[in-house]
Amino acid sequence: MSYLKKIIYNCKQATFLIEKKQLKRLSFREEIELRIHLAGCGMCVLYNKQSHIINTMVQQLFHDSLRSELKLDENFKAELQAKIEEGLGNN
Amino acid sequence: MISENNVLAPHKWVATYADYLYMYAIVRINDEDLAKDLVQETFLAALERVDRFEGRSTERTWLTAILKNKIIDVYRKKSSGLAVAAANKATQEQDEFFDEGNGHWKSEYAPQPIAGMDEQDPLLQKELNKILQLCLQKLPALWNAVFTMKHVDDAATEHICTELHVTQANFWVIIHRAKVNLRACLQKNWN
Numbered sequence: 345m346s347y348l349k350k351i352i353y354n355c356k357q358a359t360f361l362i363e364k365k366q367l368k369r370l371s372f373r374e375e376i377e378l379r380i381h382l383a384g385c386g387m388c389v390l391y392n393k394q395s396h397i398i399n400t401m402v403q404q405l406f407h408d409s410l411r412s413e414l415k416l417d418e419n420f421k422a423e424l425q426a427k428i429e430e431g432l433g434n435n
Numbered sequence: 436m437i438s439e440n441n442v443l444a445p446h447k448w449v450a451t452y453a454d455y456l457y458m459y460a461i462v463r464i465n466d467e468d469l470a471k472d473l474v475q476e477t478f479l480a481a482l483e484r485v486d487r488f489e490g491r492s493t494e495r496t497w498l499t500a501i502l503k504n505k506i507i508d509v510y511r512k513k514s515s516g517l518a519v520a521a522a523n524k525a526t527q528e529q530d531e532f533f534d535e536g537n538g539h540w541k542s543e544y545a546p547q548p549i550a551g552m553d554e555q556d557p558l559l560q561k562e563l564n565k566i567l568q569l570c571l572q573k574l575p576a577l578w579n580a581v582f583t584m585k586h587v588d589d590a591a592t593e594h595i596c597t598e599l600h601v602t603q604a605n606f607w608v609i610i611h612r613a614k615v616n617l618r619a620c621l622q623k624n625w626n
Binding site (some may be wrong): 350353354355356357359360363364367368387388390391394395397398399401402403404405406409410412414415416420421424425427428429431432 | 483
């Protein structure tokens with residue numbers, strides 16, 4: 345298989361570069377390989393788009409959950425504060 | 436200038452920060468009892484180093500940093516000794532998705548449009564979020580830790596590698612595989 349054909353077929357490598365690119369600058373060679381691949385592969389173009397959306401969704405999920413309704417129960421909190429007061433008393 | 440926020444007030448810690456720290460822990464380790472323990476340990480550890488607080492960050496940031504380290508300890512325990520096994524498993528599972536010879540998508544795993552991802556319909560998005568949460572929990576502990584530290588906490592790659600004892604090469608492999616798995620899991624459970 346020619347070098348070019350390998351790039352065109354290799355979705356495993358292309359998705360690897362898609363992930364890397366979201367976190368780090370690709371080398372010149374990697375960047376070119378990814379562009380060549382994406383120019384001819386609709387599946388990886390779709391993967392690229394979905395991968396970015398998933399990142400946003402995950403960040404949103406963690407962010408939103410910090411404002412969730414789930415709270416510690418009051419007994420646990422009271423005991424905890426008592427332990428802290430006890431610790432403060434010892435200092 | 437020292438603002439009021441940068442002074443410690445342990446008498447108010449529980450009332451002010453306990454719920455916040457609890458949620459912070461629970462979304463990262465997904466275990467209510469363990470999250471409770473970590474909140475308690477965080478306050479007690481903070482108490483011991485009150486005199487080392489220099490007021491350079493807010494009280495909340497300072498407490499969160501202590502909690503973060505405790506969460507990393509949990510990640511490490513969960514994946515200790517398993518790091519190598521998990522990376523190997525990653526290699527194997529990846530071969531499920533791609534042709535071993537040329538690396539092309541296997542037809543049954545090829546990306547398809549996932550309705551709800553591009554749409555603004557809040558109901559669809561809510562459903563999709565639920566599935567995403569389940570898919571995240573299905574990831575091996577080490578992958579989940581690496582993925583969360585990088586994408587949610589925006590930690591430096593070197594820091595993650597040191598804390599979780601993974602090599603740089605394994606780091607990128609895990610980042611890749613975690614996402615390929617997540618995406619496939621969403622597609623499978625949505626369509």
